[in-house]
Amino acid sequence: MSVPLSSSKQSTVFLLRLCLLKPQTSAIPYYPLHRHLSTEPNPPPQDEESLINEAVQLFQVLEDGNSSSTQLHQLLFSSSSPSSPGIFRQITRRLASSSQALEFFDYIRSNSPSRELTSLSFTFQAIFELASREPDPQNKLLELYRTSKERNIPLTVNGATLLVRCLGRAERVDEALAVVDELDPSLKNTHFYNVVVALLFRSGRIVKALNMLDEMLQPGADCPPNDITGDVVFAALSRREWCGRSISDKEIVGLVSKLLQQGVFPDTFKLTQLITKLCRKKMIGLAWDVLHDVMKAGGTLEAASCNALLTGLGRDGDFERMNTLMTEMKEMDIQPNVVTFGILINHMCKSRRVDEALEVFEKMKGVSGLSVEPDVITYNTLIDGLCKVGRQEEGLTLMDQMRSENKCMPNTVTYNCLIDGFCKAGEIERAQELFDQMNKERVFPNVITLNTLVDGMCRHGRITSAVQFFDEMRSKGLKGNAVTFTTLIKAFCNVNNIDKAMELFSQMSKDGCSPDAIVYYTLISGLSQAGRMDDASSVVSMLKEAGFCLDIVCYNVLIGGFCRKNKLDKAYEMLKEMEQAGVKSDSVTYNTLISYLSKTGNFATAHRVMRMMIKDGLVPTVVTYGALIHAYCLNGKIEEAMKIFRDMSSSSKVPPNNVIYNILIDSLCKKNEVELALSLMEEMKAKGVSPNVTTYNAMLKGLRENNLLEKAFDLMDRMVEQACNPDYITMEVLTEWLPAVGETGKLKNFVQGYEVSVSTA
Ligand SMILES: *[C@@H]1O[C@H](CO)[C@@H](O)[C@H](O)[C@H]1NC(C)=O
Ligand SMILES: *[C@@H]1O[C@H](CO)[C@@H](O)[C@H](O)[C@H]1NC(C)=O
Numbered sequence: 082m083s084v085p086l087s088s089s090k091q092s093t094v095f096l097l098r099l100c101l102l103k104p105q106t107s108a109i110p111y112y113p114l115h116r117h118l119s120t121e122p123n124p125p126p127q128d129e130e131s132l133i134n135e136a137v138q139l140f141q142v143l144e145d146g147n148s149s150s151t152q153l154h155q156l157l158f159s160s161s162s163p164s165s166p167g168i169f170r171q172i173t174r175r176l177a178s179s180s181q182a183l184e185f186f187d188y189i190r191s192n193s194p195s196r197e198l199t200s201l202s203f204t205f206q207a208i209f210e211l212a213s214r215e216p217d218p219q220n221k222l223l224e225l226y227r228t229s230k231e232r233n234i235p236l237t238v239n240g241a242t243l244l245v246r247c248l249g250r251a252e253r254v255d256e257a258l259a260v261v262d263e264l265d266p267s268l269k270n271t272h273f274y275n276v277v278v279a280l281l282f283r284s285g286r287i288v289k290a291l292n293m294l295d296e297m298l299q300p301g302a303d304c305p306p307n308d309i310t311g312d313v314v315f316a317a318l319s320r321r322e323w324c325g326r327s328i329s330d331k332e333i334v335g336l337v338s339k340l341l342q343q344g345v346f347p348d349t350f351k352l353t354q355l356i357t358k359l360c361r362k363k364m365i366g367l368a369w370d371v372l373h374d375v376m377k378a379g380g381t382l383e384a385a386s387c388n389a390l391l392t393g394l395g396r397d398g399d400f401e402r403m404n405t406l407m408t409e410m411k412e413m414d415i416q417p418n419v420v421t422f423g424i425l426i427n428h429m430c431k432s433r434r435v436d437e438a439l440e441v442f443e444k445m446k447g448v449s450g451l452s453v454e455p456d457v458i459t460y461n462t463l464i465d466g467l468c469k470v471g472r473q474e475e476g477l478t479l480m481d482q483m484r485s486e487n488k489c490m491p492n493t494v495t496y497n498c499l500i501d502g503f504c505k506a507g508e509i510e511r512a513q514e515l516f517d518q519m520n521k522e523r524v525f526p527n528v529i530t531l532n533t534l535v536d537g538m539c540r541h542g543r544i545t546s547a548v549q550f551f552d553e554m555r556s557k558g559l560k561g562n563a564v565t566f567t568t569l570i571k572a573f574c575n576v577n578n579i580d581k582a583m584e585l586f587s588q589m590s591k592d593g594c595s596p597d598a599i600v601y602y603t604l605i606s607g608l609s610q611a612g613r614m615d616d617a618s619s620v621v622s623m624l625k626e627a628g629f630c631l632d633i634v635c636y637n638v639l640i641g642g643f644c645r646k647n648k649l650d651k652a653y654e655m656l657k658e659m660e661q662a663g664v665k666s667d668s669v670t671y672n673t674l675i676s677y678l679s680k681t682g683n684f685a686t687a688h689r690v691m692r693m694m695i696k697d698g699l700v701p702t703v704v705t706y707g708a709l710i711h712a713y714c715l716n717g718k719i720e721e722a723m724k725i726f727r728d729m730s731s732s733s734k735v736p737p738n739n740v741i742y743n744i745l746i747d748s749l750c751k752k753n754e755v756e757l758a759l760s761l762m763e764e765m766k767a768k769g770v771s772p773n774v775t776t777y778n779a780m781l782k783g784l785r786e787n788n789l790l791e792k793a794f795d796l797m798d799r800m801v802e803q804a805c806n807p808d809y810i811t812m813e814v815l816t817e818w819l820p821a822v823g824e825t826g827k828l829k830n831f832v833q834g835y836e837v838s839v840s841t842a
Contacts, residue, residue, distance in 0.1 A: 129168065129171075132156065132168070133168070133171050133172050133175065134175075135156060136153065136156055136157060136172045137172055137175045137176060139152055139153040139156065140153060140172070140176070140181075140185055140188070141176075141177070141181075150188075154192060157189075157192075157193075158192060158193055167203065169189055169200065169203075169204040169207075170203045170204050170206065170207045171207075172185065173185055173186065173204050173207035173208060173211070174207045174210065174211070176211065178211065178215065179208050179211040179212035179215055179221060179225065182207065182208040182211050183208055183225070183228070186201075186204055186205060186208060189201075189204065190232075198234070198235065201234050202234055202235055202236065202237045202240075203237060205225075205229055205234050205236075205237075205240065206236075206237045206239055206240040206243075208225060209222060209225060209240045209243050209244065210243065212225055213243050213247055218247050219247055219248055219251045219253060222243070222244050222247055222248070223244075223248075223256065226244060226260065235265060236260075236263075236264055236265075236268075237268070238264070238268040238269060238270055238272075238273050241260055241261070241264045241268075241273065242272060242273050242276050244257070244260050245257045245260055245261060245273075245276055245277060245280065246276050246280075248260070249276075249279075249280040249283070249284075252284070254280065254284040254286070257280060261277055269303075269304060270304055271297070271304040271305065271306065271307050271309075271310065272309070273304075274293060274296075274297055274304050274310070275307075275309045275310050275313055277293060278290050278293050278294055278297075278310070278313055278314070279313045279316075279317070281293065282313070282314075282317035282320075283317075285326075287326050287327075287328055288326070290317070291328075291332060291336075294306075294310075294314065294336065297310065298336075298339040298340070298343065305343060306340060306343050306345050307345065308345060310340070310345060311340055311345035311346065311347055311351075312348075312351065314336055314337075314340060315347040315351035315352070315354070315355055316351065316354075318333055318336070318337075318355050318358070319351065319354040319355035319357070319358040320358070330364060330366075330367050333359075333367060333371070334367065334370055334371070334374070337371050337374055337375075338374050338378075341374055341375065341378040341380070342378075346375065346378070346380040346381075347375065347380070349381070349382075349383045349385055349386055350385075352371075352372070352375060352380075352382075352386045353385045353386045353388075353389045355368075355371060356368045356371060356372055356386055356389040356390050356393070357389045357392075357393075359371065359393070360389065360390065360392065360393025360396070361393075363397075365390075365393045365394060365397050365399070368389075368390055368393055369390065369394075369402065372386060372387070372390050376409070376413065382413065382415055383415065384410070384415055384416060384417055384418045384420070384421055385420075387406060387410055387415060387417075387421065388418075388420050388421050388424060390406060391403055391406060391407075391421065391424045391425070391428075392424055394406065395424055395425075395427070395428035395431075398432065400428075400432070400434075403425070403428070407425070419454070419455075419456065419459075422441060422442075422445045422455075422459065423458065423459055423462070425438070425441045426438045426441055426442060426445075426459060426462050426463060426466075427462050429441065429466070430462050430463060430465065430466025430469070431466075433466070433469065433470050435463075435466045435467055435470055435472065438462075438463060438466055439463065442455065442459070442463060445459075455483075455489070456489065457483070457489050457490070457491070457492055457494075457495070460479065460480075460483045460489060460491075460495065461492075461494045461495050461498060463476075463479060464476040464479050464480060464495055464498045464499060465498040467479065467502070468498050468499060468501060468502025468505075469502070471502075471505070471506060472502075473499060473502030473503050473506060473508075476498065476499050476502055477499060480495055480499065483495075490524075491522075491524060492524060493519075493524055493525060493526065493527050493529075493530065495524075496515060496516075496518075496519045496524055496526070496530065497527075497529050497530050497533060499512075499515055500512045500515050500516060500530060500533050500534060500537075501533045501537075503515065503537075504533055504534065504536065504537025504538075504540070504541075505537070507541050509534075509537055509538055509541055509543065509546075512533075512534060512537055513534070516530065516534060526554075526559060527559075528559070528560070528561065528562050528564075528565070531550075531551070531554050531559055531561060531565060532561070532562070532564050532565050532568065534547075534550060535547045535550065535551055535561070535565055535568050535569065536568045538550065539568055539569065539571075539572035544569070544572045544573065544576065547568075547569060547572065548569065551565065551569065555592070560592060560593075560594065561592070561594065562594055563589075563594060563595075563596060563597040563599065563600050566585055566586070566588075566589045566594065566596070566600055567599050567600050567603050569582075569585050570582045570585050570586060570600065570603050570604055570607065571603045571607070573585065573607075574603065574604070574606070574607025574608075574610070574611070575607075577611055579607060579608060579611050579613060579616070582604060582607055583604075583616070586600070586604055586620075595627075596627065597629075598624070598629040598630075598632075601620060601621075601623070601624040601627070601629060602632070602634065602635050604620050605617050605620050605621060605624070605631075605635055605638060605639065606634075606635070606638045608620060608642075609638045609639055609641065609642030610638070610642070612642065612645060612646060614639075614642050614643060614646050614648065614651070617639060617642060621639070630662060630664075631659075631662070631664070632664070633659075633664050633665070633666075633667055633669075633670070634669075636655055636658075636659050636664060636670065637667070637669045637670050637673060639652075639655050640652045640655050640656065640670060640673050640674070641673045643655065644673060644674070644676075644677035645677075647681075649677070652674070652677075656670075665697075666697065666699075667699070668694070668699050668700070668701075668702055668704075668705070671690060671691070671693070671694040671697075671699060671701075671705065672702065672704045672705050672708060674687075674690050675687045675690050675691055675694075675705055675708050675709065676704075676708035676712070678690060679708055679709050679711075679712030679713070680708075680711075680712045680715070682712075682716055684709075684712070684713070684721075687709060687712070691705065691709075700735075701735070702735060703735050703736070703737065703738050703740075703741065706725060706726070706729045706735060706737070706741065707738075707740055707741050707744070709722075709725050710722045710725050710726055710741055710744055710745065711744050713725065714744050714745065714747075714748035717752075719748055719749065719752055719754065722744075722745060722748065723745070723757075726741065726745060729741075736768065736770075737768075737770070738770065739765070739770050739771060739772065739773065739776065742761055742764075742765050742770060742772070742776065743772075743773075743775050743776050743779070745758075745761055746758045746761050746762065746776055746779050746780055746783075747775075747779040749761070749783070750779050750780060750782055750783025750786075751783075753783070753786060753787070755783045755784060755786070755787050755789065758779075758780060758783055759780070759792060762776070762780060762796075771803070772803075772805070773805060774800075774805055774806065774807065774808050774810075774811060777796060777800055777805065777807075777811060778808070778810045778811055778814065780796060781793060781796060781811065781814045781815070782814055784796070785814055785817075785818045788822070790822065790824065793818075794827060797815075797827070797831050801831065801834040801835065806835065807831075807835070815828055815831070816828065
C-alpha cells in the first residue's frame with residue numbers, strides 16, 4: 082500500500098516553493114505562482130499532521146473493503162478529535178485521485194450531516210485541485226462542477242478560478258464564462274478578476290474585459306487592481322495582434338491612467354513592449370502619452386522604454402519630440418545607453434543630418450563614467466551617412482579614427498559603405514584602391530562589395546572592367562548573385578550588346594545562381610527594346626517555366642516591342658494573356674496601343690481604344706493626346722490634330738506641353754498656316770510653356786516663306802530675352818533670309834545679343 086505523498090515528494094515541493102520565493106531580482110515574473118502558493122495554509126501542526134496521515138491510510142484501507150469504518154469514524158467525528166476547520170480539506174488533498182476524494186467527500190457528508198456548507202465547499206475545492214492535476218482535467222472538472230451543483234455545494238472562489246483557468250487554457254471560453262456568471266458575486270476577489278480579465282482579452286472579448294476592468298477600477302471597488310492586474314492589462318495592450326475588436330486610443334490611455342492612479346505601474350519590460358507595439362501601429366502620439374503618464378505618476382523609467390519611443394519618433398521623423406524626450410531623460414536622470422545614441426545617430430544619418438549626427442557622436446564620446454563606447458555599428462552608421470551625402474572623404478577619415486582612437490577595426494560593412502560612396506561619386510579608382518586595402522587588411526569582401534563595384538563600373542561606362550572584375554572575383558571563389566547578373570545584363574542591354582547579355586544570362590545558370598524575376602524582366606525589356614521579339618518571347622517562356630509571372634511593366638515592354646515590329650496580332654495576344662492573368666492594363670499600355678494605331682493611320686481604332694481607356698477608369702495623359710496629335714500631323718490631318726488639341730484643353734484638364742506645341746507649330750508652318758502657328762506661340766507664352774530652339778526654327782521658317790519680317794524680329798528678341806541659343810538651323814534660315822532683304826544689321830545685332838548675354842552670364 083502506498084502513502085499518497087511520500088516524504089521525498091514533500092521535500093521537492095518544499096524546494097520548489099523556496100525557488101519561487103527568491104528575492105525580487107529575478108527577471109521572470111513569478112508573482113502569479115507566488116500568489117497562488119501564498120493562499121495555501123501553513124503546514125498543519127504535528128498532532129494534526131499525524132491525524133491526517135492516519136485518516137488517509139484508514140480511508141484507503143476502508144476503500145479496499147478490509148476494515149470496518151469504526152476506526153475512521155472515531156478518528157474523525159468523536160468529540161475528542163481536533164476539529165480544525167480545514168482538516169477535511171487537508172485529508173482530501175492527500176488522497177490518491179479525485180474519484181477517491183469524491184468518495185471521501187460523500188463519506189463525510191453522510192456521516193456528519195451537520196457539517197456547515199463552507200467547510201464542505203472547501204473540501205470540494207480540494208477535489209478540484211486533485212482533478213486539475215489529472216489527465217483530461219477540463220472534462221473532469223466540468224463533471225465535478227455538475228456534481229457540486231447536484232449536491233448543492235456552492236463553489237469557492239479558488240475552485241471557480243481553477244475551473245475558469247483550466248477551461249480557458251483549453252479554449253473552452255463559453256463554458257468558462259458560464260462558471261463566472263454562476264459564481265456568487267460576493268465571493269469574487271481580485272485574483273479571480275485577474276484570471277477572467279486575462280481570459281477575456283486573450284479570447285478577443287474586449288468589451289467584456291474592459292467592462293470588468295472598469296468595475297475593478299472604480300474608486301472603492303471591492304476588488305481593486307493589483308500588480309497582476311497591471312501585468313494582465315499591459316500584456317494584453319502590447320500583444321502584437323489584437324484578436325477581436327481593436328482597443329481604441331482613448332480606452333488605452335484611460336486604462337493606463339486609471340491603473341497608474343491606483344498605484345499599479347508597468348515594469349520596464351511591459352512598458353517597453355507596449356510602447357514598441359503602439360509605435361509599430363503608428364500610434365506614436367499614444368505611445369508618447371503612455372510614457373509621459375508613467376513619468377508623471379512617478380513610475381520608474383529606464384532607458385529601454387525611452388529607446389522604444391525614440392525609435393518610433395525617429396521613424397516618424399519627429400525630431401523635435403526626440404529632442405524633448407532626450408532633455409527629459411537628462412532631467413530625470415535616466416542614463417542613455419549605447420542603444421539610445423545609436424538610435425539618434427542612425428535617425429540623423431537616415432534623414433541626412435550628418436552634422437547633427439557627428440555632434441551627438443562627439444557628445445557620446447564625452448560621456449564619462451558610462452559604458453558608452455562607440456562600437457563598429459555606430460561608426461558604420463556615421464560613415465554610411467557621410468557617404469550617402471557625398472562626403473566620402475570624411476567617411477574615410479572617420480575609418481582611420483576608428484582604428485586609432487577606439488581600436489575598433491573596420492569590417493566588411495565599413496568598406497562597403499565607403500566603396501559605394503566613391504562609386505557613386507564616379508571615383509572608381511579610389512573605390513578599387515579601397516577594395517585592395519580591404520584585402521590587405523584581411524577584411525573579406527562579400528557579394529555586396531562585388532555588386533557595389535560592378536554597379537559603379539557599369540554606371541560609369543566601364544562595362545568591360547566590370548566583367549573583368551567579376552570574372553576575377555569568381556575565380557577567387559566570390560560568386561555573384563542575381564543582382565550582379567541583373568546589373569551586368571542591364572548594362573549590356575543599354576549599350577545594345579544583346580549577345581553579351583544573353584551570354585551572361587546563360588552563364589548565370591551554369592554558375593548555379595538561379596535567375597529571379599528581375600533578371601528575366603531586365604532581359605525581356607532589353608530584347609524588346611532591341612526589337613528582338615523572338616528572343617524576348619523565348620525568355621518569356623523560360624520565365625514562365627521557372628514559375629514566375631509577367632508584371633505590367635513587362636507586358637507593356639512586350640506590347641511596345643511587338644507594335645514597333647508591326648505585329649499587332651502578337652500585341653493583342655499579349656493583351657488577352659494579360660487579361661487572363663488578371664493584370665490590369667495601365668495608361669502606358671493604352672498609350673502604347675494608341676500611339677501605334679494612330680501612327681499607322683488607324684485612327685478609328687485608336688479612338689476606340691481611347692474610349693476603352695476612359696471606361697477603364699484611366700485618364701488620357703498628355704502622352705495619349707500627343708500621340709494622336711503627332712499622328713494626325715504626320716498624316717497631314719492638321720484640322721483633326723487641332724481638334725484634339727482643343728478638346729484636350731477644354732474637356733480634359735491636361736495642359737499641353739512643349740512637345741505637343743512643337744509638333745503643331747511645325748506642322749502648321751509647313752502647311753503655311755503661319756497665323757495660327759503664331760497664335761499658338763502666344764498661347765504658349767500665356768500658359769508659361771517655354772518654346773525651345775526647335776519651336777523657334779519651325780516658326781522662323783514659316784515666317785520666311787511669308788516674308789513676315791516684323792514678326793521674325795519679335796521672335797528673335799524673345800530668343801535673346803529667353804537666352805535660348807540659336808543652333809545651326811536658326812543661323813541657316815536667318816543668313817539666307819535677312820541679308821537678302823537688306824536686314825544685315827538686325828542679324829548682326831542678334832548675334833551680338835548672344836555675345837553680350839554670354840559674357841554677362
Ligand atoms: C484484505 O487484506 C488481505 C491482507 O491483509 C488481503 O489478502 C485481501 O485480499 C484483502 N481483501 C480484499 C477484499 O481486498
Ligand atoms: C525642344 O523640345 C522638343 C519637345 O520637348 C524636343 O523634342 C526637342 O528635342 C527640343 N529641342 C532641343 C534642341 O532641345
